[in-house]
Amino acid sequence: MKYTLDEHKAKKIVSGRELLESVGITGKIKPETVQQLSESAKGKGNRKLIVQMEAIHVGRTANYTFYTEDGLKEGLDSWTHPYNKPVLTHHNSHAGEPVGRILRAEYTESTISGRKGLIFTCEITDPTAVEKVLDGRYSTVSIGATTDKVTCNICGTDRTKEWCEHWRGEEYEGQTCHYIVGTTFGREVSYVNVPADENAGNFSVSIDDGNDGDTAESALQIFQIAEGLMQNIQLPEVNLYESATDDIRQLVDGLMNFKEGSNENMDEDPENTNQTPVQESVLQTQLNEANERVTKLEKSLSEAQATLSNLVIEKTKVDSQLVESQGEVERLTTENADLIEQAHKALAEKVVDMKLSLRKSDVVGVTPEEAVAEHVKRTTESLNDAVKDLQAEMQNTSAQRGTVQSPGAAGEDNNPNSPQQQEGSKTNMTVAEATNMFKGMFGSKRNR
Incomplete structure (x- = not known):
């Protein structure tokens, strides 16, 4: 079927949001788009991907961590300075290797999911990661970051400085505890299976095969427009359809007609009569499989949360015993000193x-x-x-001294009733002195 300019002009011009609603897109990249991107990239060497993702949003995540607008804005530069932070898998920052780097980080009031948050533009260079992004295995993400403050919403304690008895996810007088994060300093963003922020993930993918041509860029524009994806997330009012070239508009219109199941196209091409039901059947099968995987993941998540709760309880007991032991050690140390x-x-x-x-x-x-x-x-x-x-x-x-009883007549005091004589006082003298004294006494008697 030949598409004429008059037919094109007769078509209604729609905004990105209207187009999103008309084709029933939920903000995620469709399997058909992934397949066409993969096919277009086959046989091309040195290819890499430019991926845009909603990395984290303002509000509370599934692990009861609350990110604030001010905290995300104040730490924005840390994602690309002093170096571009890595794109990892499963937060493996020690043994793992980066699959790419964050090229740009932006804070936006409007995203595909409708929530405020951070938008990352990333370059994916690892060949395995490129394949997994294209086939949809790498689609949801989670950030890794540090902060200067963690406030308990129950008591207001800054847990980076003091300890409080409240645990994330637990209820206290009808209020669920969560920790409010201060400035968010970026360390990495990882592809994970189950993100704490359910809206965090890829929303735009383009292939850079190193060629100077604009084929890949044109194809990216087609898929972005057809799926209601905005090239500039901060300006959702921009009508990409209206600003596109005629060739791109024709391709978009063809995709929309196919989605609506145009009877005119089916009548003129009988060979395509069964095409839509077949594709719908395949998509339904994929949807059922995806639902099964989601159910299994939800079950695994519930089990993990139960295990985590038990570990938290045990940690509380261990911490209490440790505090008591430290107090006893301090007491004994003081007593010993x-x-x-x-x-x-x-x-x-x-x-x-x-x-x-x-x-x-x-x-x-x-x-x-x-x-x-x-x-x-x-x-x-x-x-x-x-x-x-x-x-x-x-x-x-x-050994050198002896003890000699003082003679009654010797000395200056001869009174036997004197205290010295009554107490039998002793005078310490050397052996030589005692010998000389006795010689003098007995010598005097012999001379008489």
């Missing part, structure tokens, strides 16, 4: 007492308290050495 200090002071007092008994110069003329305070400054090893030296000195002194 006190005992060590007391033992050290007792050792210093012992050294001072021994020095006082030996009339050492460093303790004579000062108070015992001052002498002890000065000796406490010494190390335990030094004090132990001093005790050993003083004990040895005291033993030597005892």
